Amino acid sequence: MIWEVFRQERKGQPFVHGGSFHAPDKEFADAYAREFYARRQESVALWVVPRDAIHAIEEFPDEFDLKYRRVDGYSIKARLKEARARAGTAQRADAETDALSPSERG
Amino acid sequence: MISERAQLLLNLADDELILGWRNSEWTGIAPFLEEDVAFSSIAQNEIGHARALYERAARDLGGDADSIAFDREPEEYRCAPLVQLRLVPDWARTIARHVLYETADAIRIERLKQHDDGELAGIAAKIEREEVYHRLHAEMWLERLREEERYTDAVEELWPYALGVLEPGLRPVLAERVGHEEVDAVERTAPGAEFVALWEEMTMVRRSAPVGAQW
Numbered sequence: 001m002i003w004e005v006f007r008q009e010r011k012g013q014p015f016v017h018g019g020s021f022h023a024p025d026k027e028f029a030d031a032y033a034r035e036f037y038a039r040r041q042e043s044v045a046l047w048v049v050p051r052d053a054i055h056a057i058e059e060f061p062d063e064f065d066l067k068y069r070r071v072d073g074y075s076i077k078a079r080l081k082e083a084r085a086r087a088g089t090a091q092r093a094d095a096e097t098d099a100l101s102p103s104e105r106g
Numbered sequence: 107m108i109s110e111r112a113q114l115l116l117n118l119a120d121d122e123l124i125l126g127w128r129n130s131e132w133t134g135i136a137p138f139l140e141e142d143v144a145f146s147s148i149a150q151n152e153i154g155h156a157r158a159l160y161e162r163a164a165r166d167l168g169g170d171a172d173s174i175a176f177d178r179e180p181e182e183y184r185c186a187p188l189v190q191l192r193l194v195p196d197w198a199r200t201i202a203r204h205v206l207y208e209t210a211d212a213i214r215i216e217r218l219k220q221h222d223d224g225e226l227a228g229i230a231a232k233i234e235r236e237e238v239y240h241r242l243h244a245e246m247w248l249e250r251l252r253e254e255e256r257y258t259d260a261v262e263e264l265w266p267y268a269l270g271v272l273e274p275g276l277r278p279v280l281a282e283r284v285g286h287e288e289v290d291a292v293e294r295t296a297p298g299a300e301f302v303a304l305w306e307e308m309t310m311v312r313r314s315a316p317v318g319a320q321w
Contacts, residue, residue: 023140027242027245027249031239031242032140032144035147039147
């Protein structure tokens with residue numbers, strides 16, 4: 001039986017996947033998780049989960065290229081530039097670009 | 107003649123050192139990888155306990171932890187015969203010894219925590235905090251193997267040795283916890299041939315280096 005371990009390095013921090021190991025039951029999993037992920041005080045808490053209990057989702061179709069939905073996928077920089085060129089207001093547009101967040105600047 | 111306190115420390119330390127050594131003989135060949143790591147780590151803890159105990163003994167006897175651990179002659183060691191047995195590659199007997207030793211050791215450490223000597227009580231409390239996990243490890247294997255004939259045979263075989271880990275006054279407590287009748291114990295005496303072979307290997311590097319070499 002395979003177990004997945006998520007470990008927390010400091011109180012309040014998110015749990016991060018640490019690795020996995022074989023163990024026949026919860027008692028063995030408890031002992032091995034302590035040995036492998038907390039023996040050197042490198043974790044303050046562990047989540048030890050049977051791999052079967054994890055519902056993995058891996059396919060996310062994006063047939064129509066709807067990239068504007070993505071957090072980082074829609075850069076307005078190029079389009080702004082075109083718009084500026086059309087409107088002949090390059091200077092003002094530069095000021096606007098400066099106000100954009102770092103990710104929008106591309 | 108060494109003091110009673112120093113002898114107590116040496117008995118304990120020798121047990122931990124030699125058991126740690128014997129358990130480490132499984133490193134690389136334990137039944138599966140996870141257990142290999144866990145059992146090796148327990149072995150390392152035992153040797154750590156031995157070191158702490160030898161350091162305290164050294165304050166009474168002179169020298170340091172290394173000189174007491176490695177510079178004595180084989181017949182000067184006083185480890186219980188239980189920990190001297192070479193049990194690889196028999197996992198059933200190894201686990202039987204592990205369970206019996208941890209049970210006996212728990213009784214001894216509980217008693218030592220009450221000791222009038224504050225330093226001994228303190229070190230017992232410190233050791234106890236790590237031994238908790240050794241016992242959990244022993245118990246999970248016990249749960250899995252307790253019905254197996256190879257395991258129960260091994261417990262029968264090792265039972266007189268297990269009694270020998272404890273001073274006579276504490277043996278009834280062990281008999282009760284294990285659920286076995288008290289029998290004649292295999293006592294601590296000067297070690298036998300199997301120990302001498304271990305000693306040869308364990309002290310080889312130390313003996314090959316000039317006296318006073320620093321590591």
